[in-house]
Structure formats: structure tokens, C-alpha cells
Amino acid sequence: MTLRILSFLALISALTASASDDAVRVSILGYHDFSETDEETEMKIQTSKFRRQMEALQALGLKVVSMEDFQAWKRGEKSIPDKSVVITIDDGWKSVYDDAFPILREMGYPFTIFLYKNYVDGGGKALTIPMIEEMMKHGATVGSHAVSHPYPATVKKYRREGPDAFDKFLRDEMGESKRFLESKFGKAVTTYAYPGGFQTTEMFQLGEEFGYQQMFTVLPGKVHRDTLDHSIPRYVILGTHDHIFELATAFNDTSVGASNNDSGIAQRTPYPVQPEAGAIIDQRLPLISADLSDAGPIDPESVSMKIGGFGQVPATFDAETGSISWQVNRHLRSQSCQVQITWKTPDGEPPAIPLRWNFRIDQEAAYVPQN
Numbered sequence: 001m002t003l004r005i006l007s008f009l010a011l012i013s014a015l016t017a018s019a020s021d022d023a024v025r026v027s028i029l030g031y032h033d034f035s036e037t038d039e040e041t042e043m044k045i046q047t048s049k050f051r052r053q054m055e056a057l058q059a060l061g062l063k064v065v066s067m068e069d070f071q072a073w074k075r076g077e078k079s080i081p082d083k084s085v086v087i088t089i090d091d092g093w094k095s096v097y098d099d100a101f102p103i104l105r106e107m108g109y110p111f112t113i114f115l116y117k118n119y120v121d122g123g124g125k126a127l128t129i130p131m132i133e134e135m136m137k138h139g140a141t142v143g144s145h146a147v148s149h150p151y152p153a154t155v156k157k158y159r160r161e162g163p164d165a166f167d168k169f170l171r172d173e174m175g176e177s178k179r180f181l182e183s184k185f186g187k188a189v190t191t192y193a194y195p196g197g198f199q200t201t202e203m204f205q206l207g208e209e210f211g212y213q214q215m216f217t218v219l220p221g222k223v224h225r226d227t228l229d230h231s232i233p234r235y236v237i238l239g240t241h242d243h244i245f246e247l248a249t250a251f252n253d254t255s256v257g258a259s260n261n262d263s264g265i266a267q268r269t270p271y272p273v274q275p276e277a278g279a280i281i282d283q284r285l286p287l288i289s290a291d292l293s294d295a296g297p298i299d300p301e302s303v304s305m306k307i308g309g310f311g312q313v314p315a316t317f318d319a320e321t322g323s324i325s326w327q328v329n330r331h332l333r334s335q336s337c338q339v340q341i342t343w344k345t346p347d348g349e350p351p352a353i354p355l356r357w358n359f360r361i362d363q364e365a366a367y368v369p370q371n
Helices: 003-017 047-059 067-074 095-107 129-136 152-160 163-185 201-210 243-249
Strands: 026-031 033-035 044-046 084-091 111-115 140-144 191-193 214-216 287-291 304-307 311-313 316-318 323-327 336-342 355-361
Touching (some): 044 047, 047 095, 067 084, 067 214, 084 095, 095 111, 095 129, 111 129, 129 140, 140 163, 152 163, 287 304, 304 323
Parallel strands (some): 033 044, 084 111, 140 191, 191 214
Antiparallel strands (some): 304 311, 304 336, 316 323
């Protein structure tokens, strides 16, 4: 059989072998480099912003699960909470140990480091083996990121040289990296992150051959149990695009609270709000409010409230009490209403994520005939 046929058969196998979907959704976060003093770039995020994001996961009630539990769930062997999060960090920058690891350890969050062989113990800003070993003792697992971290142009160059050359190239990059990491750290390496996110059908077949259970992309999206294991979505969190973290942690809840929700999953907000998240109310002109007194210092001029169907509304913010409110002045007509509140600190820093929640209107009970 040719490699192309084998790749096709592997793809068909992946399509048919996944466990049945259980409606659980998982968000995979992908980070790279960290610094509190350097200018933020797409691949480098401010350390204090990373801390705010990790705290936001806790405030939102999102469960951070280990790669091991994620894999067991994907195989149908274990249950995990809906709206779970997996944290991954690519490449192996020393800042993972210096900046991110203390925060992750403090919060008790497991995480996975996708390492490429040529950068392990590479000197300068690269992680050392003792650093990696210490992190592995405190919640980190290791995945493969190839040998040389080849970018798409390099992969395409070898592919143009023909099937044999391309097969040798992929076997070296995907196989040798796995052997190296397993020999250095004494743990099975069962995950792979595509360098630059570039993937081909040939990689799918070799990934299965080498024992990679899941292979991760840089394409955003929530993961379901029946998501193809060779193309797992990830939200790559960029230092210059905060909205990606918002998308990653937004699960588009339009359901009601646990007492009225068929799924039994209650919405949560990091601060008290009215109407409560997921509540069903019997009026179409409610007072909408939030208590931000525990949100830290706030620039009063920066506080903004947006409501679905209205856009930004003239809400009133009381700096002394930290509360913001707005009396709806025309009838809410949709069954579900989403509210979003944003603000900045006096230094101009936004929250890790805006305050966002939904409530619903019992249209029958709230109906008022219109003239």
C-alpha cells in the first residue's frame, strides 16, 4: 500500500473510532512566551495579564483539567465537567518556568508543555532539563512539538521532493522528538502540537503509528468528545489580541439556571448581578445591575454596559459603592437577554474578561398588550 492510501485509511479510522459525544465542551488554551517588562507581541503575553486570565478561569467556575484526564475523557473512559479548560504552552521558553509556572502552581492548575527537541537545554532563553523536571513534579506534562519546529514553508519544501523524502522528514521530526522526550523524562509522550499549526494527511497516519493519541492545531474552537483526535482545536492566546481569551472562555450559554436547566448546569458570574445569571424573570422592564466592589480599582469613566438588542446603554456607575445599573426603558422582546459590562483600571488595564451573563424572560407571564 502507498503512504497516501495508508493516510486515507487512517483518516477514515479516526472518523469512525471516536467515543460517542456526551455534550461536554472543552476549551484548549495555547500560550508561548511571558514577560512583565518586554513589550507584548502576538507570541508574548504580559505576566500580570496571564495571572488575571488564570484568576478569571476560577472566577467563572471553569474547571482546569489535566491532559491525562482530557485524554481519558476523549476515550470515553472518564467524565469531566462541561466547560472544562486545558492549558498548553508551546516551544519551551525559560519564561514558562520563571513567569507562568509560579502562577499555575499557586492556583493548582495542571498544564502541558509542547517541547521541540532542538530547543530543550538550548541555552539562552530556553528551558533546561532540571526546570522541566521540577515542573513535571508539580502538575506539568510534556508533549512533542517536533525536532526543529519546522514552519509550513519547510514542510512544503520536503513534500515537493516526493513521498520518500517527505516520509523520512516527518519520521525524523515526529518520531525522534518523541523518543528524545521519553528518554529524557521517563514518561510516555502521547500528544503532539503541529508547529505553526500546519498539518497534512501524512502526519495523521504517522501520528497514529508513533502513538500520539491527540494532535493539536492552532485553529480555534471548542472540543467535543467526538472531535477528531488528529485535529484538536486550540485557542492560541495572543498578547496583542485579548478578545481571543474572551472567545475561549465564552461557552455561549443562553440556558437558565440549574433549577430550570435541562442540562443541570448553572451559569456563574465572578460578581453579583441582577437579574441573576440564568434566571427567568416575569417582567420586560427590569433593572439590570452589577456589583463590582470586589473588582479592584476602577476608572469610573471607563465603565460600560451593553445589552443585546440595545447596544451600549446609559448606565449609571456609582464609584463609592462600585455598582452599575440601568433601568430598561423599552420592553425586552427576545426570550433571552445578554448583558456585558467592561471597565478599566486607573492605569488603563482591562479585566481579563468582561463581565457577561444571560437571563431569560417568561414571555407569557411578562406579556403586556401593546397599543
